[in-house]
Amino acid sequence: MNNFLKHFAYVAALIISVSCNQSKPTPEQKPIPQPTQVSASTIKVDINLFASPNDTTCGMPLSAGIADTVTVKGKLYGFCSSSCKEEFLAYQPKK
Ligand SMILES: [Zn+2]
Numbered sequence: 678m679n680n681f682l683k684h685f686a687y688v689a690a691l692i693i694s695v696s697c698n699q700s701k702p703t704p705e706q707k708p709i710p711q712p713t714q715v716s717a718s719t720i721k722v723d724i725n726l727f728a729s730p731n732d733t734t735c736g737m738p739l740s741a742g743i744a745d746t747v748t749v750k751g752k753l754y755g756f757c758s759s760s761c762k763e764e765f766l767a768y769q770p771k772k
Contacts, residue, residue, distance in 0.1 A: 728752035734761035 724730055724739050727746075731738050733754055743755040745762045749769055756762040 724755075726753055727755045729754065732757045732761050734765045 727739060730740070734756060737757045739755040739757075742757060745756045745759045747754050747756070747762050747766060749766075754762075754765060756765065
């Protein structure tokens with residue numbers, strides 16, 4: 678039983694090390710992080726698709742990053758955060 682666990686741990690470590698190698702195919706990359714860091718929650722969307730090139734709530738340009746979007750009356754709006762979207766929706770006339 679102990680041998681099985683040892684073998685399992687060895688295989689697991691092997692898989693982990695292999696997957697680590699795959700995620701870093703070129704270890705000689707520049708150590709400096711890129712200046713334009715994009716958070717995981719940022720959505721990559723063509724700015725031209727939006728009704729306004731800016732976050733209509735806070736005025737921030739959508740090119741700086743879009744965290745949330747909403748479609749109102751067939752028009753697409755982008756927002757820097759979901760709170761901006763909520764504020765935008767709060768001011769929309771309700772049917
Ligand atoms: Zn905003």
